[in-house]
Amino acid sequence: MKNRYGDMDPDEFRKAAHQVADQIADYLKELESYSVLPDIAPGDVKASIPKDPPASPQPWDDILQDYRTLVQPNITHWQHPGFMAYFPSVASGPGILGEWLAAGLNSNVMFWRNAPASTEVEERTVEWLRSMLGLPALFDGMLTDTASISSLLSITVARHAVPGLDARQSGLAAGKLPGRLRLYQSTEAHMTIDKAAIVTGVGLDGIRRIPADAEYRMRPELLEAAIAEDRENGWIPFCVVGTLGTTSSTSVDPADRLADICEREKLWLHLDAAYAGTAALAEEFRHHFKGWERANSIVVNPHKWMFTPFDASLLLFRDRDQFRDTFSLVPEYIKTPDTGEVHNFNEYGVQLGRRFRALKLWMMIRYFGSDGMAARVRHHVEMAREMRSWIEAEPDWEMLAPTPFATLCFRYAPKDVDDLDSLNEAIMAKVNKSGDIFLSHTKLNDRYTIRVSIGNPRQTMDHVRRCWELLKEAAVS
Template sequence: LIYDTASVSSMHAIAAAREASGYNIRRSGMSGAPKLRLYCSEHAHSSIDKGALTLGIGLEGIRKIAVDTEFRMIPAELERAIREDRADGYVPFCVVATIGTTSTTSVDPVNIIAEICEREKVWLHVDGAHAGVTAMLPEMNEHFKGLERADSFVVNPHKWLFVPVDLSILYTRKPEILKQAFSLVPEYLKTSEDSLVENYMDYGIQLGRRFRSLKLWFTFRYFGVDGLQSRLREHLRLGKLFAEWVDKDPLLERLAPVPFSTICFRAKPEGWNDEDKINGLNEKLINQINLTGKVFITHTKLNGKFTIRLVVSGLRTEEKHIELAWNVIKESLLKILS
């Protein structure tokens, strides 16, 4: 199913999970339902929270699960949370795992999480909005173990597959549940062909739909499988190359693994131990870098540390552009330190 953004795709997935909970919320609404609980990691995208808010789950209905040192959801913590919530009268109904979190592109252990969801009879939605496209690379299969056990999965070709905004794809093994949640056909929308074709108005909140799939088709036709794979592989290579430069530089510190092509790092000169001072340095650094107008990079915070993020995903990004970014970063840092 094609929607506009992952925010909307994930909201529909959560709605399907709510419908699958079996409390007939479609008919009676949330007022007569028990307290529902959704689980995601501390590093899940904020769109998951927004989707839950839109569907009446509420912030108290969202439980964030702790992550390990590589920013991956800890399955044992998920199991513990579900057990505690059942004892407290909550109804666990959905778990959202992520393949490629926004801040670090960390990968939750989907296969283990899927086992928990199957045992607990909880819907598993996997957010692969950014990194999901790398599933087309056989060498990246390790990051997608267990994905086939998920109830739904979202990937955004407009993020890293060179398709113009907007286009998000939601896959589900249970389309009948999604249809059950949204299908509503008044007399003026009925046609003699209803039994012959799939009507996508039955699978979401909107009736009219843009022809988004056309630009995806053009992308496939232009690049082909080999062309798309080669570009993704080059981005992954460039990401690893930049990470190597960071690791070798005595003024820089890498703050997260690099499973894809997002590098999280910061400036940390030798002898600097005051975290507030280090955070201030890096905030100045990112502003100085972006003021050059030559490159644009973003930030996040990891364990309270101001973190600079460089992402390699542009269609025309080449090694010379990574070298340019590196030189701008080093020049900006040396200018501040001097």
């Protein structure tokens, strides 16, 4: 560092940036040399970092070397083609480069005046994504960090839309309603909706969980009956959350039937398509989402199956004014001459400061093309269907849920074993210990269920075949 009061100078930065580019490229090239799960114990990494921060500057080469030896080998390698746990969260090459450029600009996308290009790139990118998913132009939207925040914002707006409540001005404590708010979701919904209920004052007791059918989909007839019963008992229904691709099994709630009920009952319909919404990039999978265009709000996470670096969540909504009416505050210190004429994203959510998330998506869409992105999704589904055929061909293995997308739910179930849960837990532990593959589990109808989620553009049938071989070996060992 030449200037003790300044930043890294441009020449030093250029040299360091080349080193970082090489580091990332080498990592991606050598991914399969790593065990997907590192062999470390809690506290190992922290113990290797000095307790006190350095008082004097340290050479960049030393810092990068510590990254190489301390950080990179000791993460769980989400980019590894053997990572098939949870849902995919893969950073593609153009996405990484876009993230890097966005960090260089450090543009704060809170309103147009201080981020004109960033704002308009986000506007256009949201329009592109909406079109690529086959949704009508009446949907507006923005990028947030995660589905947790996208759903929280949507449920907050749904609460704001309750007639006579005025929670924005008076809060819930003002007691303006004759009863408590009621939110509906299926028993298979994601816990982020529970968190949104906590934050918005609906509370966990304000959630009514609607039972699912044999394929883990919300039962609309039970939803309808629950709404009627709640109205009779003094509750105030205000929002239904449907899930298009549940976390446990990727089941799809019937959006069309939920929309019928919500329109009739005048309730907000929010659809959580965080994982599976990406499948709509390929037209042949859009039948799963029939009716989603009738929702008030939808969330799809590009950082899951759309190979976008974390974080990036697409929040789409039918009525921009409802979001603005809920969140807009424009004190003197952020007023600009063009307020009211341009799109100021801070007025549509909680955050004032916002990252330039759109740049990586804008670059990715251009690099792969919408057809190329759809082709990758299609390939992942094809690989999942092939693996399903292998499982179904084995008499001692059973599928535990449909496979509408690229996530499989199954177990080993030989007839001479009573404790199948412990057996399958042990099988998965053996597979994960191999280092080649990392899987996660869930419980479906209280049965321990192994999940395999395919969705990494670096994955091939060889990786899927290796996963199946390890599972079969673990089952008989």
